Amino acid sequence: MKRKLFYNTSQKELMDVAAGIQKADLVVSNCRILNVYTREILDDHSIYIKDKWIACISRDDVKRKGKATQVVDAEGMVVIPGLIDGHTHLANYFNAKEFLSYAIAGGTTCLVTETLEAYSVGGLEGVIDFIESYQDQPVKVFNTAPVMVSPSKKTNGISEDDLEKLLKRDDVLGLGEVYWQATFQEPESILPLMTRALSMGKIVEGHSAGASRGKLAAYVGSGVSSCHEPITMDQALERLRLGLYVMVREGGVRKDLEAISKIKDQEVDLRRMVLVTDSVSPEFLIKNGTLEHVLQKAINLGFDPVDAIRMVTLNVAEHFGIDNLIGGIAPGRFADLCIIPDIQKINPAWVISNGNVIARNGKCIISPRNHEYSKKSLNSINLKKIFRKDDFKISAPLGIKKIDVRVIEKISMLVTKEKIISMEVHEGQILGNVEKDIIKIAAVDRVNESNQCFTGLISGVGMKNGAIATSSSWDTGDITVMGAKEEDMALAVNRIKDIKGGVVVCAGGKVLAELPMPILGIMSDLSMDETARRTKQVNQSANGLGIIFKDPILSLSTMTSAAIPFLKMSEEGLYNLKDGKTLGLFIT
Structure with a gap:
């Protein structure tokens, strides 16, 4: 539903309130107003509000108040x-x-x-x-x-x-x-x-x-x-x-x-x-x-x-x-106000938005609307198959015993760089090496039916066991999964499909922790307290598997970002932010 927010149709009413012809709907009285236009604090003023809008600002004037006018006594506090x-x-x-x-x-x-x-x-x-x-x-x-x-x-x-x-x-x-x-x-x-x-x-x-x-x-x-x-x-x-x-x-x-x-x-x-x-x-x-x-x-x-x-x-x-x-606080502006004890203390005693009191002493007193998302938004994990450990194999070129491999090296929780490592080929495969802090990381397209998947290698994470996966991958439509065990990587990806999106931590063939995010696969439908509890549980479980970063969820989600340097990935391969080119895993 398109809303017109860029003008008000209440000009005459606002003019009449300012002129004392009509009564205000809400008055904030006995306040000190911060004028952000002039940097002044105006003592002993009142703000007169009609509908969503500020009608005028002046010293208290009874002719603008009526029997139905709601009055908020600011008790000398500052309004910003x-x-x-x-x-x-x-x-x-x-x-x-x-x-x-x-x-x-x-x-x-x-x-x-x-x-x-x-x-x-x-x-x-x-x-x-x-x-x-x-x-x-x-x-x-x-x-x-x-x-x-x-x-x-x-x-x-x-x-x-x-x-x-x-x-x-x-x-x-x-x-x-x-x-x-x-x-x-x-x-x-x-x-x-x-x-x-x-x-x-x-x-x-x-x-x-x-x-x-x-x-x-x-x-x-x-x-x-x-x-x-x-x-x-x-x-x-x-x-x-x-x-x-x-x-x-x-x-x-x-x-x-x-x-x-x-x-x-x-x-x-x-x-x-x-x-x-x-x-x-x-x-x-x-x-x-x-x-x-x-x-x-x-x-x-x-x-x-x-x-x-x-x-x-x-x-x-x-x-x-x-x-x-x-x-700012001026006639014709939306009546959006915070009443704070002091210019130095931002802990609102009152919050007013669109001319309505919506919070009191740090508590929201009006219930935000619950939105009904579309069926499509609630079913965004489009995986057409059950993933197995072999889906995360890295096959080396035929007839080669050793090959130089591009590895994503974590140098902080968010920043990465390219590292070239000469790796042994085992029965035609490139394997992770937990002892050398090299594990697998993959991106799976969860939007398109092809479910294209690319598996690479990452170092500097510290993970010793299990896997972590998320459907909230920055800048792509991928599920990003990282792990020391391919079986757990597959389990984590499949579990994300079951819960219609979110973050999952697995180890030993079991789900250790999960945060369901069924809204587009990126937002939770749980309460904030439960979302916070689950987020903490997921991060702690991932840290328990050896991940060294304070926020494993954020660290994994940003592995597909085109904004944070230097070497990232998608379902199509490795991505070099310096030149915007997609790179292969092997250097031949």
């Missing part, structure tokens, strides 16, 4: 705009109803999410189903259309027709993160997508990890207007100087805020700096909340509170061109 998370990935672990209850409690009233995860496994229908799950909710959720840069040719790229349909939606603000390497490696396919979005007045989000100087300047010239990849102050400054909005991540995948926080001591304008989560895990969400945690950390690190609050309100809204609607 509702928080806006300008870059996140909501097609991740949890469903809309469960996630929003936590986001609302902390004061987030608007989010902008990527949609590439849904497109790679569900196509246009899957993206729309996902988008609709976050519409008609107590808060606003906007989207960006996926570019789809992938190691797999089957999921690389979005059709112009699909992109057009998404960009025409009012709840789609532009084109999602465009990996900078792709603009150089595939300009003939990427640049037209960017041009189309820009021609429709939409923005193009950037992703420039590793780019600098001339390459970064060239990338900015392609039309991107933001980047969420800086991990140092110098990288953030370089992007700010090029006119980009710099999004600083502090969430479930990256925590870069402290490293970049030194920028507060430089004499530079921070109006193009934004704080984002870039997604959160269930455990992170339960422990910390969402954007309120990031904002509080920025203040604790020494950022001026007004600057920090702007980074999650006005700055974000201006970047996306919707500051006429959200991001």
Whole structure:
């Protein structure tokens, strides 16, 4: 259902409330208002709200109140705009109803999410189903259309027709993160997508990890207007100087805020700096909340509170061109407000969204809508056969006793590189070697009926036994499975089909732990507490098999990513991010 969000039809009512002709529906009285436009705090003011909108701001005026007017006495507390998370990935672990209850409690009233995860496994229908799950909710959720840069040719790229349909939606603000390497490696396919979005007045989000100087300047010239990849102050400054909005991540995948926080001591304008989560895990969400945690950390690190609050309100809204609607407290804007005890303390006593009180003292008091996903979205694991251990054999060329093999070497939880290892051939096969920390890793196409499978080798994981598999593989429509035993790899893949998607850990022919994610194979239908419990159980079970990384699920899911260097994979083979080429396993 397409919603018109970019104008209000209540102008006359708002004018009448401001003029004292009509009565307000809701009044926030006895408050101190942070004006993010002027950096002032206005003492002893009231905010008058009609329907979803702010009608006026003034000192208390009884003529704007009626018998039916709801009054929230702020008791001298500070009112700031509702928080806006300008870059996140909501097609991740949890469903809309469960996630929003936590986001609302902390004061987030608007989010902008990527949609590439849904497109790679569900196509246009899957993206729309996902988008609709976050519409008609107590808060606003906007989207960006996926570019789809992938190691797999089957999921690389979005059709112009699909992109057009998404960009025409009012709840789609532009084109999602465009990996900078792709603009150089595939300009003939990427640049037209960017041009189309820009021609429709939409923005193009950037992703420039590793780019600098001339390459970064060239990338900015392609039309991107933001980047969420800086991990140092110098990288953030370089992007700010090029006119980009710099999004600083502090969430479930990256925590870069402290490293970049030194920028507060430089004499530079921070109006193009934004704080984002870039997604959160269930455990992170339960422990910390969402954007309120990031904002509080920025203040604790020494950022001026007004600057920090702007980074999650006005700055974000201006970047996306919707500051006429959200991001500040002024007439004609949505009535999205957080009432906090002090400018330094981001623990909302009240949260108001669209003119309704939705949270009180850290608790969501309105139930988010439960979305009914399509049958297709709930049946996305398209495996046409039962996998067996022989499906993960690596056959060597005939007549060879030893051969050089490309091995993916883990150098951190997320980053990999190519390692060439000379390996013995045993009865025509290349085997893993647990003692040398070399195990098998495979990608299985779960979308197309061919169920194409590629098996390679990976080192630096530490796994001694069993297997772990996930259907939530970044940038592809694959099940990614890694293991020391082919039998357990097969069991894990088959179990993912049984539970209609998720993460599975196996050893000794038994399932040790699993997290079902039947919604597109990437989101759980369980409660947040149960999702967090199962996530922890899966990670602990994987660590028990020897995996050395703190978050084995994330480490495995990113093995198909076209965004994180350097050597990744898909069902088609190994993928070199440096040149965008698919590589074979053997060097002959």
